[in-house]
Amino acid sequence: MQLSSLEQEFVLHFGEMGSRWGINRTVGQIYALLFLSDQPLNAEQIVEKLGFSRSNVSMGLKELQAWNLVRLKHIPDDRRDYFSAPDDLWEIVRTLVAERKKREIDPTLTKLRELEMQTPSNESDVHAHSKISDLRELIELLTGWHDDMNRLETERLVQLLALGSKLQKFAAKAETIVPFKRAPKELQS
Amino acid sequence: MQLSSLEQEFVLHFGEMGSRWGINRTVGQIYALLFLSDQPLNAEQIVEKLGFSRSNVSMGLKELQAWNLVRLKHIPDDRRDYFSAPDDLWEIVRTLVAERKKREIDPTLTKLRELEMQTPSNESDVHAHSKISDLRELIELLTGWHDDMNRLETERLVQLLALGSKLQKFAAKAETIVPFKRAPKELQS
DNA sequence: AGGTAATTTCAGAAATAACTGAAATGCGAG
DNA sequence: CTCGCATTTCAGTTATTTCTGAAATTACCT
Secondary structure (H helix, E strand, C coil): CCCCHHHHHHHHHHHHHHHHCCCCHHHHHHHHHHHHCCCCEEHHHHHHHHCCCHHHHHHHHHHHHHCCCCEEEEECCEEEEEEECCCCHHHHHHHHHHHHHHHHHHHHHHHHHHHHHCCCCCHHHHHHHHHHHHHHHHHHHHHHHHHHHHHCCHHHHHHHHHHHHHHHHHHHHHHHHCCCCCCCCCCCC | CCCCHHHHHHHHHHHHHHHHCCCCHHHHHHHHHHHHCCCCEEHHHHHHHHCCCHHHHHHHHHHHHHCCCCEEEEECCEEEEEEECCCCHHHHHHHHHHHHHHHHHHHHHHHHHHHHHCCCCCHHHHHHHHHHHHHHHHHHHHHHHHHHHHHCCHHHHHHHHHHHHHHHHHHHHHHHHCCCCCCCHHHCC
16 A cells, blocks of 8 residues: 555545445445546556455446446556546535435335335234325435436535525525425324 | 235335445334334334344344434333334434434544645645545535534425425525625526 | 457455344342 | 343354455457
């Protein structure tokens, strides 16, 4: 590892954090390295810097590609593959969110809808049905919101986020102008 | 497992999904069961329904308590512990988000700030520094937004989410009233 | 075609994480 | 304090995931 202590600490930290997510340590470290790096890196360079086996790096890069988190680049007269993280941080965030949604939320939504089709077979199924239905509605609200936000340009999105809860005043106003069919009704404990 | 097929499918699905998160299969299944259940359940009942060992259930419940995802209840003249998931789905979502933030984001923020303190030791550290700084800023924006949203009552929050990107119009307006550093005027429309 | 460098695959090894039963601890009632 | 039940802890086992080196594949060059 010929990394400065700054780089090394960053890389190790994201290795750790990665393993708290579904992502494994190796993949986290590779991504952290690519994120910091000024230029694209090839697999051999990653092996040198991180000390993993060549095949492990290959698998890690494959996984990052499956997540759409890296860009493949080429350098003239060099047939090795070079990889880089997108320069735009927001693009990374968008991709992360979109991919997690695809892997974790969408299949759940499908399953919930499927379960809602089933006829309740007993008393407690009736209750279960209604919980499932509430959950589906909530997820739909959230994913709908995500799709909305995703359509915005980054600048506008940042603007909205920065305003934060200040928006609630406008929301109240908007309600009176363009009344909205209300989404899920909440159960109180 | 004396569960209806509806309940069983739901529980198994969340076991699977749980393992894509940091949460393990057992914990996911226990939570799914509590979520569906009309009444609080004690550990022995969970053992019967899911077929895990008593100690595994105990550990799972402990973990759910550490995540603040379950409520401990008691029934008169019964000294066993009964557990339930909050009835209010939004409370569950808020808890999930808050706990993940606490475990995954906050330590990262601390680490990033710490790394920003270090003096760059070479050329590439200068570049690394600026990437780290960008990342820190972005995370601060997002967590700040999260804190804002968290302060809102559920009804308001749902309202805002339902409006989605429609809010951008109001954001532009808000800009003119309470000008914000970040927002160049060419973004208004 | 043959040669070579880059990358991928994959079976087994190593490392982690999950799960269990048995023993220990906690806790209220008598 | 002792008994009896509920819960937790923990050492050992089992299951899962990650990682490796060797072999296979791909792609490009002459």
